[in-house]
Amino acid sequence: MNHQRRDTLKAGGGLGIFGLLAAAGMIKPEMAEAAWNKAAFDAHKMDDAMSALGAGKPAESADVQITAPDIAENGAVVPVGVVSNIANTESIAILIEKNPAMVAATFDIPAGTVADVQTRVKMGQTSDVYAVVKADGKFYMAKKEVKVTLGGCGG
Amino acid sequence: MKKTIMAVAIGAVALTAPNMQAMASEDLNFDAYRQMLADGNPAELFEMEGEELWRTARGPKNATLEQCDLGVGAGVVDGAAAQLPRFFADTGKVQDLESRLMHCMETLQGIPSAEIINGKFRQGERGKLASLVAYVVTHSNGKKVQVDLSHPKMKEMYDMGEKVFYYRTGAMDFSCASCHSQDGKRIRATQLPNITTSKGAAEGWGSWPAYRVSNSQFWTMQHRLWDCFRQQRTAEPVFASDVTIALSVFMAGKGNGYEAVWPGVKR
Amino acid sequence: MANPMRIRAAAKDGVTEVRVLMSHVMETGQRKDSSGAVIPAHFITELTAKHNDKVVLSAQFGPSVSTNPYLAFKFNGGAKGDKVVVSWVDNKGDSRTDEVQVA
Numbered sequence: 001m002n003h004q005r006r007d008t009l010k011a012g013g014g015l016g017i018f019g020l021l022a023a024a025g026m027i028k029p030e031m032a033e034a035a036w037n038k039a040a041f042d043a044h045k046m047d048d049a050m051s052a053l054g055a056g057k058p059a060e061s062a063d064v065q066i067t068a069p070d071i072a073e074n075g076a077v078v079p080v081g082v083v084s085n086i087a088n089t090e091s092i093a094i095l096i097e098k099n100p101a102m103v104a105a106t107f108d109i110p111a112g113t114v115a116d117v118q119t120r121v122k123m124g125q126t127s128d129v130y131a132v133v134k135a136d137g138k139f140y141m142a143k144k145e146v147k148v149t150l151g152g153c154g155g
Numbered sequence: 156m157k158k159t160i161m162a163v164a165i166g167a168v169a170l171t172a173p174n175m176q177a178m179a180s181e182d183l184n185f186d187a188y189r190q191m192l193a194d195g196n197p198a199e200l201f202e203m204e205g206e207e208l209w210r211t212a213r214g215p216k217n218a219t220l221e222q223c224d225l226g227v228g229a230g231v232v233d234g235a236a237a238q239l240p241r242f243f244a245d246t247g248k249v250q251d252l253e254s255r256l257m258h259c260m261e262t263l264q265g266i267p268s269a270e271i272i273n274g275k276f277r278q279g280e281r282g283k284l285a286s287l288v289a290y291v292v293t294h295s296n297g298k299k300v301q302v303d304l305s306h307p308k309m310k311e312m313y314d315m316g317e318k319v320f321y322y323r324t325g326a327m328d329f330s331c332a333s334c335h336s337q338d339g340k341r342i343r344a345t346q347l348p349n350i351t352t353s354k355g356a357a358e359g360w361g362s363w364p365a366y367r368v369s370n371s372q373f374w375t376m377q378h379r380l381w382d383c384f385r386q387q388r389t390a391e392p393v394f395a396s397d398v399t400i401a402l403s404v405f406m407a408g409k410g411n412g413y414e415a416v417w418p419g420v421k422r
Numbered sequence: 423m424a425n426p427m428r429i430r431a432a433a434k435d436g437v438t439e440v441r442v443l444m445s446h447v448m449e450t451g452q453r454k455d456s457s458g459a460v461i462p463a464h465f466i467t468e469l470t471a472k473h474n475d476k477v478v479l480s481a482q483f484g485p486s487v488s489t490n491p492y493l494a495f496k497f498n499g500g501a502k503g504d505k506v507v508v509s510w511v512d513n514k515g516d517s518r519t520d521e522v523q524v525a
Contacts, residue, residue, distance in 0.1 A: 036467045041484035069188035073344060073422040077368035077488045079191035096486055100452060104486035107495075113478050114437065114496040120192075120488040122450070149183065149344040150369070150422070197490040199428050200445045371447075371489040 040103045046095070046130075049102050053093055055132050058139035061086065066131050066144040072123065075148040080104075081118035082142075086135040089115035097143075098127035123148045183344050189420065198289055198366035198418035201373040205290030208283055214264030223259035225252070225291065236295035237415060240404050242306040249312045251403045253377045254395040256287050272394045276378045281394065288364055288375045292417035300361060300415055302407040309404060312397075316405025319398055320350065325389030331402070335359070345422060350406060357410030360403070365419030373418070376403060424518040431506040431524045438500030438524055440471060440478075442493045442508050450485040466491060469510040473500055500524050 043049035050056060067081035082092050092115060093106040104121040115133070123129075128143045209220045209232075225235035226243065240251040246258060260266040266280055274281040304313055323330040334340065335350040349355035364375045374382075380399050384391045392398050425445035432439050444466065451463025463485055471479040478497040500506075502524055509519040 036482050041482075067191075069185070069191060071183065071185065072188050073185040074368045076371070077192065079188070079492075081494075099486050101484055101486060103484050105484065106482045108480045110477055110479070112476075112498050114498065116496050117479075117481075118492070118494040120492045121486050122448075122488055123486075195441055195443055195492045195494065197443055197492070199443055200425065200490060203426065203428055368488075 037103075037106065040093075040106070041101055043103060044100065046097060046102065049095055050132070053103070053106070053132060053139075055093075055134070055139040055141075058132055058141040060142060061133070061140035062142075064131050064133050064140050064142035066129060066142050067118070068129055068144055068146050070145075071147040071149065074150050075123040075125070077120050078123050078129075078146055078148070079118065079120050080129055080146075081116070082131040082133070084115035084131075084133040084135065084140075086115070086133060086140060089133055089135040090137075091134040092117055093130075093132040094119065094121065095130040095132065096121060096123055096127050097130060098125050099123065183341075185344075185422075192368070192420045193416075196366055196418060196420045197371070198364075198373055198420065199293075201286045201289035201366070202293045202418070205286035205288065208287055209290055214260065214266040216263065216265035218263045218265075220256075220259050220263060220287070222263060223256070225255055225259075232291055232294045234295055234298055236292045236417065237298040238301050238303065240309075240312070240400055240407060241303060242308045249306075249308050249400055249404060251376070251395070251400050252288055252291060253284060253375055254400060256284055256291070257395060260284065268395075274394075276374075276381070277372060285364070285373055285375050285378070289373055289418055292364055292415075295415055296417045297414055299412055300357060300407055300410050302404070302411055304404075304408050304411075309408075312401045312404040313408050315397070316401035316403070316408075319402055320405055325387045327388050329387045329389075331383065331387075350409070353409050353411070354413065356406045357413030357415075360406040360410040361413055361415035361417070362419035362421070364417070365421040367421045369422055374421075424512075424516055427508055427510075427518060427520040429506060429508055429520055429522040431500070431504075431522050433500045433502055433504075433524050437496050437498055438473070438504075438506070439496045440494065440506055440508075442471075442491075444469075444491045444493075444510060444518075446489070446491060446510075446512065448483075448485060448487055448489045448491060452485075464512060464514055466510045466512045469493070469508065471495070471509075472507045473497060474504055478506075 040052035063085040065083045072078045094104045126147045320331045340347045348358040428443040430441045449464040465485045469481040504524040507521040511517040
């Protein structure tokens with residue numbers, strides 16, 4: 001059982017019956033395997049976020065592509081897709097530089113899964129969106145600016 | 156009038172991110188953004204709930220809605236929304252999708268219409284009705300709007316709707332036409348369809364109900380119209396009242412022949 | 423209790439594309455209600471997707487993921503009728519699992 005996960009559940013407040021079950025390992029074990037990366041999701045600076053992801057200072061790579069609109073009508077829902085054309089891609093992380101907590105999501109890509117994920121994120125203001133890719137133990141990145149006409153974190 | 160414009164302008168600046176001021180209106184092209192949201196529209200979550208509600212025995216009569224006649228036969232959902240509002244002989248009334256569903260809920264399930272009319276949007280039975288709307292309109296997605304205006308009661312409603320559309324009222328002396336009768340008009344970054352044209356009417360009619368990303372809510376046309384009245388600073392209409400149905404007949408009738416994108420996704 | 427997810431999975435040319443819509447508030451913990459009180463954070467933290475018992479994606483979310491989250495991904499293989507199961511847990515320990523057959 002991973003201690004970090006247990007702490008996370010406690011931090012969530014009011015450890016309900018589901019929380020107790022999870023802490024006791026009664027929720028599907030594979031879900032508890034990868035502990036939620038609290039340090040990354042709590043990071044407020046790009047350097048801190050990168051180090052919590054184990055990425056250091058990743059090199060920019062044209063083999064990492066971000067699909068996102070140049071301009072979003074509302075920051076509450078901004079579609080972001082990441083494709084990595086680097087062989088043996090193991091993980092993909094999406095970061096929003098100007099969000100209070102900049103790491104939006106991380107994805108583990110097992111062998112056999114295509115390094116191509118899409119999700120939607122909140123953006124408080126116009127910002128660079130970063131994709132950080134881990135492949136064969138090395139880190140790569142790409143970024144793209146998305147303009148936001150109405151911030152999406154307040155309402 | 157000048158004061159009103161000033162107030163609106165100040166409000167717009169206050170509500171807008173600073174970077175917006177630097178953007179010319181021709182840069183505000185959200186086509187790519189909207190296209191990316193259309194696939195996986197969260198309105199699908201409401202549609203799912205609506206489908207379940209359609210098939211679930213509920214209410215004092217413990218019945219499903221599977222015998223509900225939306226105008227194209229009992230229980231037929233496919234293409235039904237594209238032909239609404241319409242005149243229904245069994246009620247002797249012109250009904251839109253929402254008032255017709257409300258009628259079915261009352262007659263088939265015994266859920267009193269008053270509960271919905273006196274309720275609040277997104278809550279209780281009115282909230283459930285909205286999910287049913289999401290389910291029904293999804294089955295007219297991509298279909299051409301085909302509202303039959305030949306019945307005299309439909310004609311009457313269309314004319315009333317047109318009158319209401321141009322009727323100035325409220326603290327700001329606004330009509331629907333104040334905001335919806337020019338091409339390229341916006342409130343902040345939001346484009347407003349020109350409903351005096353068929354294309355514009357179809358844009359408005361054929362893109363609501365919709366999921367609103369700004370508040371994660373699903374809004375029906377009744378909800379949309381209610382909020383237009385509120386923004387107009389005039390008395391908000393009673394749910395499913397004639398004035399709301401008349402405006403719907405006007406928009407749908409004017410937008411006849413254009414494809415509906417249902418449910419829509421909005422800022 | 424958490425509302426169901428909408429999962430679509432379609433196999434084409436040896437690749438299965440999975441699209442998931444989750445029903446969740448994804449509250450950031452940074453907003454205040456009308457009385458000025460902070461609305462506590464409530465968001466999905468972890469998600470796992472399996473194809474016939476093999477994990478094909480695991481993800482971690484922070485509060486920046488939009489309300490009613492959307493996720494799309496692809497894995498090699500997969501045939502019509504195969505099972506895709508998606509599970510999530512949130513920071514309050516609530517969870518949800520739904521499955522769909524590959525179309």
